[in-house]
Amino acid sequence: MSVIVLGTVALDTVKTPFGTRKHILGGSAVHFAMSARLFTKVSLVAIIGRDFPAKYIKFLRKKGLILTSLIIEKGKSFKWEGEYRGDLNTAFTLNTEFGVLSAFKPRVSEEEKKIKHIFLANVDPDIQRHLLERMYSPHLVGLDSMNYWINNKRRSLLGLLKKVDIYVANDQEARALSQEHNLIKAAKYLRSLGPSMILIKKGEHGVLFYCDKFIFSLPAYPTDKVIDPTGAGDTFAGAFMGYLAKVNKINTTSLKKAILYGTIAASFNIEDFGLNKTANLSLHSLEERLNRFRNIVMF
């Protein structure tokens, strides 16, 4: 089974205590795709400007991603500039240039409209809805968002939440949307908004999964090598959705396994700038680290 992801393809400028990288390939859809591709075919729905470096498009194609629905539009590509300080836990956005993203209306090929596993990565909820409404037979729909939309497009977001199966949020977003500090209370509240599954990413503190049938809590892979956390959440979601699409089964076992793969994929992402780590990641390396992780968390 394939996965289709809607999101951004961006040029990121990232400052961390370990250095600065200018206009490197990034964006929610790209980070998602880079881990999802380890499990399944990935179609990318996004927009870029004419200024987008040809080498990056070539790179995405070489990684096996399907770019049929990647629109190249007259104008500037989406650019994000952010900085991580001391603890590398929170990104401070220094600058955002929306460019062609401002007028983005996803267009999807007929073939791709049949894809059943859909991930709506972080973009304007109206754009997310626009895509979802065009899909023929959604089987599993995941949704990510961010504080900006929670604050500025709350109604659109709430409408959309009724139509998705999994809401993926980080702890700050879960708290902002639910107005609950306690994450179990937050998850219960978010569940009441529609999605049958809630996945709260807590960065260095791991992840909490909530559904009516069970709760699953997992720490992060402990590492002292944190270089650039940009895209860690999308990398998590990519492996999570990719694995579920591959096995095409939603049950306690497959969900826990998907969360494990997400955790491990994210742990690679943060170890270097941008896609440096995940672009060269193999399923074999993922499995190897997963086995080490087992010893760290199992008893």
Added chain:
Amino acid sequence: MSVIVLGTVALDTVKTPFGTRKHILGGSAVHFAMSARLFTKVSLVAIIGRDFPAKYIKFLRKKGLILTSLIIEKGKSFKWEGEYRGDLNTAFTLNTEFGVLSAFKPRVSEEEKKIKHIFLANVDPDIQRHLLERMYSPHLVGLDSMNYWINNKRRSLLGLLKKVDIYVANDQEARALSQEHNLIKAAKYLRSLGPSMILIKKGEHGVLFYCDKFIFSLPAYPTDKVIDPTGAGDTFAGAFMGYLAKVNKINTTSLKKAILYGTIAASFNIEDFGLNKTANLSLHSLEERLNRFRNIVMF
């Protein structure tokens, strides 16, 4: 095997969003003992003033704690007043009255000097050293401290760390002492100060255990019932040390099991004010919740 704990026996005044309790029984040694007693005999080394309510002493005795080395001195008992706001993660100390604690020199009975499992709960590191030097055959020594001593008695604390086996710290303390934000780096640094085992408590985010042989990471028991976290760390340490004293074995299996018991004991402590939950806790209830926890974290 018995456990001996040095620490405070206090009168706590606690404000949380759920209410206020005035001069309730608390203190590091008491919270520790309340969970350690589920596994083993517990000797308490502490000091109280003449103002200490007789009903509390009676209560401690009724709980089976050995009070031979509980000194009752002319003067006021140690009092702590704290408040938890919104997230209930951090205690804001409103007032501390040291009273008789200021001049505390632990006195231990000959019989108790033979105890091999020793926990030095949070008091002045010079008092901790004073006790440790009097013990005849330490087999496993745990140490807790706090930011105040890290900042104001650093040299004493560093000297003491060379003489203990397990350093138990919360994440803030681990970061303050190591000057490392990343907790793996912090644990490695703390390991280099002497203790062969480092246990970092992360509150709602669980616990990280580090030793040369292995790392163990465990999330907290997910609960939406957090009323008063005072003493959660000591409750954790009590079950941890109590279990290790009971089995009298230090290996990967026993350490992981001890951390599990600590996690579960702490999850009860936070569900009500002071000792309300842990005073009535049975090993059976602890085991029951541990089994539920298994399903939440195992895959």
